Amino acid sequence: MKTTTRVAVIGGGVVGCSVLYHLTKLGWSDVVLIERSELTSGSTWHAAGGFHTLNGDTNMAALQGYTIKLYKELEAITGMSCGLHHVGGVTLAETQERFDMLKAERAKHRFMGLETEIVSPEEIKKIAPVTNVDGIIGGLYDPLDGHLDPSGTTHAYAKAARMGGATIETHCKVIETNQRPDGTWDVVTNKGTIHAEHVVNAGGLWAREVGAMAGVYFPLHPMEHQYIVTDEVPMIAEIIDGGGEHPHVMDPAGESYLRQEGRGLCIGFYEQPCKPWAVDGTPWDFGHELLPDDFDKIEDSIAFAYKRFPALEAAGVKSVIHGPFTFAPDGNPLVGPVPGMRNYWSACAVMAGFSQGGGVGLMLAQWMVEGECERDTFAMDCARFGDWITPGYTRPKVIENYQKRFSIAYPNEELPAARPFRTTPMYDVFDGMGAVWGAQYGMEVPNYFATGDEPRYETPSFRRSNAFEATAREVKAVRENVGINEVHNFGKYLIKGAGARSWLDRIMAGRVPQPGRLSLTPMLSPKGRLIGDFTISCLGKSGAEEEFQLTASYGSQAYHMRWFLQNLDDGVHLENISDTRNGFQIAGPKAREVLQACTRRDISDMRFMDVRRLTVGMADCIVQRVSYTGDLGYEIYCDLPSQRSLWDSLWSAGQAQGMKPFGMRAMMSLRLDKFFGSWLREFSPDYTAAETGLDRFISFKKPADFIGRAAAEAERDAGPARQLCAFEVAADDADVVAYEPIWLDGEVVGFCTSGGYSHYAQKSIALGFVPTGKAVEGLEVEIEILGQMYKARLVTQPLFDTDGARMRG
Numbered sequence: 001m002k003t004t005t006r007v008a009v010i011g012g013g014v015v016g017c018s019v020l021y022h023l024t025k026l027g028w029s030d031v032v033l034i035e036r037s038e039l040t041s042g043s044t045w046h047a048a049g050g051f052h053t054l055n056g057d058t059n060m061a062a063l064q065g066y067t068i069k070l071y072k073e074l075e076a077i078t079g080m081s082c083g084l085h086h087v088g089g090v091t092l093a094e095t096q097e098r099f100d101m102l103k104a105e106r107a108k109h110r111f112m113g114l115e116t117e118i119v120s121p122e123e124i125k126k127i128a129p130v131t132n133v134d135g136i137i138g139g140l141y142d143p144l145d146g147h148l149d150p151s152g153t154t155h156a157y158a159k160a161a162r163m164g165g166a167t168i169e170t171h172c173k174v175i176e177t178n179q180r181p182d183g184t185w186d187v188v189t190n191k192g193t194i195h196a197e198h199v200v201n202a203g204g205l206w207a208r209e210v211g212a213m214a215g216v217y218f219p220l221h222p223m224e225h226q227y228i229v230t231d232e233v234p235m236i237a238e239i240i241d242g243g244g245e246h247p248h249v250m251d252p253a254g255e256s257y258l259r260q261e262g263r264g265l266c267i268g269f270y271e272q273p274c275k276p277w278a279v280d281g282t283p284w285d286f287g288h289e290l291l292p293d294d295f296d297k298i299e300d301s302i303a304f305a306y307k308r309f310p311a312l313e314a315a316g317v318k319s320v321i322h323g324p325f326t327f328a329p330d331g332n333p334l335v336g337p338v339p340g341m342r343n344y345w346s347a348c349a350v351m352a353g354f355s356q357g358g359g360v361g362l363m364l365a366q367w368m369v370e371g372e373c374e375r376d377t378f379a380m381d382c383a384r385f386g387d388w389i390t391p392g393y394t395r396p397k398v399i400e401n402y403q404k405r406f407s408i409a410y411p412n413e414e415l416p417a418a419r420p421f422r423t424t425p426m427y428d429v430f431d432g433m434g435a436v437w438g439a440q441y442g443m444e445v446p447n448y449f450a451t452g453d454e455p456r457y458e459t460p461s462f463r464r465s466n467a468f469e470a471t472a473r474e475v476k477a478v479r480e481n482v483g484i485n486e487v488h489n490f491g492k493y494l495i496k497g498a499g500a501r502s503w504l505d506r507i508m509a510g511r512v513p514q515p516g517r518l519s520l521t522p523m524l525s526p527k528g529r530l531i532g533d534f535t536i537s538c539l540g541k542s543g544a545e546e547e548f549q550l551t552a553s554y555g556s557q558a559y560h561m562r563w564f565l566q567n568l569d570d571g572v573h574l575e576n577i578s579d580t581r582n583g584f585q586i587a588g589p590k591a592r593e594v595l596q597a598c599t600r601r602d603i604s605d606m607r608f609m610d611v612r613r614l615t616v617g618m619a620d621c622i623v624q625r626v627s628y629t630g631d632l633g634y635e636i637y638c639d640l641p642s643q644r645s646l647w648d649s650l651w652s653a654g655q656a657q658g659m660k661p662f663g664m665r666a667m668m669s670l671r672l673d674k675f676f677g678s679w680l681r682e683f684s685p686d687y688t689a690a691e692t693g694l695d696r697f698i699s700f701k702k703p704a705d706f707i708g709r710a711a712a713e714a715e716r717d718a719g720p721a722r723q724l725c726a727f728e729v730a731a732d733d734a735d736v737v738a739y740e741p742i743w744l745d746g747e748v749v750g751f752c753t754s755g756g757y758s759h760y761a762q763k764s765i766a767l768g769f770v771p772t773g774k775a776v777e778g779l780e781v782e783i784e785i786l787g788q789m790y791k792a793r794l795v796t797q798p799l800f801d802t803d804g805a806r807m808r809g
């Protein structure tokens with residue numbers, strides 16, 4: 001056995017083998033895979049082998065597309081068969097809402113280059129004759145759907161990796177992973193120790209146990225899952241004898257997927273009475289056995305399936321496959337460098353290994369070999385969960401995710417399991433005021449306040465929801481008087497020490513402000529992609545040392561901390577204070593009066609982008625004159641124990657000025673008045689600063705060689721190929737959410753990043769990319785929302801406070 005290696009991949013399921021192959025493909029051949037038994041000894045061997053591109057997240061859908069196209073490449077390289085059947089697949093819609101969702105998916109696929117199409121019930125009957133189309137109003141057909149041989153495919157990955165120089169050790173169980181002081185790993189197995197520069201946890205069903213060997217909790221949980229294979233079904237046999245194949249049918253109403261298997265059918269269920277498996281840990285002696293059949297929990301699903309696919313009822317059961325596989329709380333994989341660890345990588349919680357395994361392997365290999373991925377991977381980045389996550393949270397979330405596998409995913413939907421979990425001292429106060437809650441990164445955040453006749457529940461919808469009126473009231477309060485909300489959903493970081501300024505100058509592309517001032521800055525990857533948009537405040541100097549506060553997206557804390565720690569300089573003190581420093585934002589024309597009423601210091605000379613330490617009421621605060629609402633506004637930060645007293649001061653002073661609380665729905669509407677971008681919508685690693693206009697905050701003049709400088713300079717010289725623009729959309733009751741295609745002269749020329757309704761201007765607004773040459777005021781385009789074309793006009797003047805007089809005044 002090898003005793004040293006560059007990478008030790010633990011786990012020989014489809015995911016570990018894909019990671020191994022992709023590492024060799026990108027040029028790392030000194031890599032070894034360690035498998036405790038034979039390859040495919042976890043979930044992989046009993047998978048149904050189905051694959052599809054459909055995924056609510058556009059980047060995940062693109063990676064699924066990559067995975068599916070990869071199989072032919074694998075067959076060509078290795079000469080082995082993956083047992084591919086590209087039979088196509090149709091997803092059924094029995095309600096208008098589901099049909100809307102499928103049409104929205106179809107629209108996204110247009111700019112992703114995927115050839116899906118909307119089909120009628122009559123066409124479904126023709127394509128997939130086993131389906132009873134009574135009650136079906138349409139479907140989405142994807143020619144790329146199909147199935148394969150799980151074992152053959154895993155072995156093809158393994159062979160391709162070996163051909164690239166990789167080694168595979170089977171019957172070799174990892175029992176410890178111990179880190180050396182230099183960051184490399186001793187991977188201890190029953191056959192000896194391998195010294196590895198990097199470790200990849202691809203332990204699948206045992207990923208939790210493998211993680212625990214390094215002291216890491218991986219938020220995933222196995223669930224039981226069952227599918228049934230039938231004896232011969234005459235209708236299928238006839239199709240096969242005629243030289244054809246029956247496509248897959250996904251029936252979300254019945255929570256089932258169905259495909260042909262041999263001359264019969266195979267049907268699997270995501271049943272509501274589902275069961276988590278191995279709650280306290282996966283037994284090491286579990287391997288190639290199945291779980292006992294459990295027809296009770298799928299009884300209702302089977303009854304439904306008999307109606308949808310009548311041919312099933314007459315077919316005998318040939319075999320039942322009942323096995324476990326793992327899910328993360330949101331159902332997406334956990335991939336990437338594990339936050340807080342050196343040289344330790346995750347390739348776990350891949351619940352659809354045959355749809356996603358190739359993309360996961362490619363992204364992880366790019367990350368390891370090239371330092372960053374070619375696209376935004378946040379949807380599957382293990383850093384999308386922070387160290388607040390616990391097994392007690394993961395389990396109910398995983399159950400919820402399993403149960404909702406086939407549910408409609410609404411853009412405004414808030415999932416209820418494991419909530420409320422994390423709250424601030426304001427929770428009870430806002431709850432008493434009618435807050436309707438959402439959750440971000442485990443934290444409860446008011447979406448809006450149901451102070452009128454509306455219920456305390458926002459109806460999930462693709463169209464304008466029942467939060468519309470409440471949001472309008474809150475926007476009006478901000479624009480006409482003053483609104484207040486909490487700043488708990490900002491990620492906040494304290495930076496100090498002798499090296500603080502020079503470190504910030506290197507890690508941020510923008511200008512680092514002088515004491516008492518703040519600046520906005522993009523943070524770039526070495527390839528010039530956006531990996532953060534920050535506000536930096538210089539809080540002042542004590543001796544030679546300066547102190548800074550950084551603020552950014554709350555949900556990106558682990559992501560940002562991982563990057564900061566990977567790039568930290570000596571002499572810099574860095575602290576994540578997101579949950580220990582909190583406070584409020586007040587915004588609107590009366591905001592100054594409210595703040596002045598709460599402090600004895602004269603604030604009339606506090607300019608836009610100033611930052612000061614002020615006592616507000618009884619609380620010592622950091623006050624920043626800036627607001628994401630685009631209005632006159634202040635962010636007021638204090639320590640957590642002072643927050644309730646700060647609230648009392650601001651709220652009582654606010655009463656004379658008509659102060660109202662506002663939530664995230666209003667915030668998102670207000671920012672659209674100014675076309676302000678938002679993190680992970682307009683600003684993400686999929687885009688560059690120049691494409692999004694954030695290059696205006698890059699300081700090309702500063703001497704520092706900031707990360708991403710060369711790439712940003714090259715793009716400045718060449719000019720970006722596409723440009724983020726704002727559009728007024730002639731929408732009726734549904735606004736842009738994200739990824740709707742932008743059409744010009746019958747062609748898709750771009751796509752939307754986000755949108756919504758500007759309650760202030762009473763207009764539907766979209767933000768999105770079009771080719772640079774087309775980005776001119778007044779460009780008339782069409783935007784496809786839920787399958788309908790709407791006229792839209794490119795606008796460059798903000799809808800509110802066009803000259804910035806109110807924001808800066």
Ligand SMILES: Cc1cc2nc3c(=O)[nH]c(=O)nc-3n(C[C@H](O)[C@H](O)[C@H](O)COP(=O)(O)OP(=O)(O)OC[C@H]3O[C@@H](n4cnc5c(N)ncnc54)[C@H](O)[C@@H]3O)c2cc1C
Nearest residue numbers: 011013015036042043044048049050174204205352353354
């Ligand atoms: C009934 C069923 C049907 C399914 N159908 C489909 C489908 O149609 N399409 C689809 O895409 N997906 C399907 N899946 C899911 C699919 O099986 C998984 O997504 C996939 O197998 C995950 O692969 P993996 O490599 O991450 O994990 P695993 O397959 O669990 O592999 C992990 C490997 O790591 C090894 N290992 C663990 N610990 C150690 C250690 N300490 N030392 C050495 N080796 C170790 C294990 O022995 C195992 O071989 C199905 C799952 C089930 C249960």
